[in-house]
Amino acid sequence: MSALFNFHSLLSVILLLICTCAYLRSLFPSLIDRNKTGFMGTFWKLARIGERKSPWVGAACLIMAFTVLFWS
Amino acid sequence: MFTLWTLIESSLLCLNAVCILHEERFLAKFGWGRQAGQQDFGAPTAKDQVLNLIRSIRTVAKIPLIFLNIIAIIFKLLLG
Numbered sequence: 001m002s003a004l005f006n007f008h009s010l011l012s013v014i015l016l017l018i019c020t021c022a023y024l025r026s027l028f029p030s031l032i033d034r035n036k037t038g039f040m041g042t043f044w045k046l047a048r049i050g051e052r053k054s055p056w057v058g059a060a061c062l063i064m065a066f067t068v069l070f071w072s
Numbered sequence: 073m074f075t076l077w078t079l080i081e082s083s084l085l086c087l088n089a090v091c092i093l094h095e096e097r098f099l100a101k102f103g104w105g106r107q108a109g110q111q112d113f114g115a116p117t118a119k120d121q122v123l124n125l126i127r128s129i130r131t132v133a134k135i136p137l138i139f140l141n142i143i144a145i146i147f148k149l150l151l152g
Contacts, residue, residue, distance in 0.1 A: 003149045012148065013149065015085070015088070016148075017141075019137070020137075023134050026134075052097065058093055061085045061089035062085070064085050065086045065089070
């Protein structure tokens with residue numbers, strides 16, 4: 001459980017989750033849209049972020065890749 | 073520090089950064105969509121080639137990236 005206590009790892013886990021949910025929703029929309037509230041609704045929200053704000057998420061992914069290599 | 077894990081993670085993040093770009097919502101809004109390079113029959117310009125590369129990466133790598141992302145998330149949650 002050490003990624004939850006490290007802010008840098010937590011950020012990259014959130015970015016990877018946003019990307020995965022956006023891909024899954026573009027392939028199987030009913031899988032993500034089935035429940036939009038509660039705990040499983042988190043994935044729907046992440047997928048919506050990945051669709052609406054895709055250039056910002058892409059830029060954040062690039063910055064994260066750079067900091068993983070050269071900063072930490 | 074260039075360990076193998078950081079190299080894998082940063083390349084995974086770069087691939088995600090290309091694949092996440094939405095075709096209709098983002099690229100088509102700036103005239104970078106599917107119809108952009110198909111009117112002229114001349115040699116493809118550099119912009120056409122870059123857009124074609126992005127589209128091919130998105131087509132090929134989307135389904136494997138789902139599994140790779142899930143594996144990376146589980147790995148990071150367990151090991152940090």
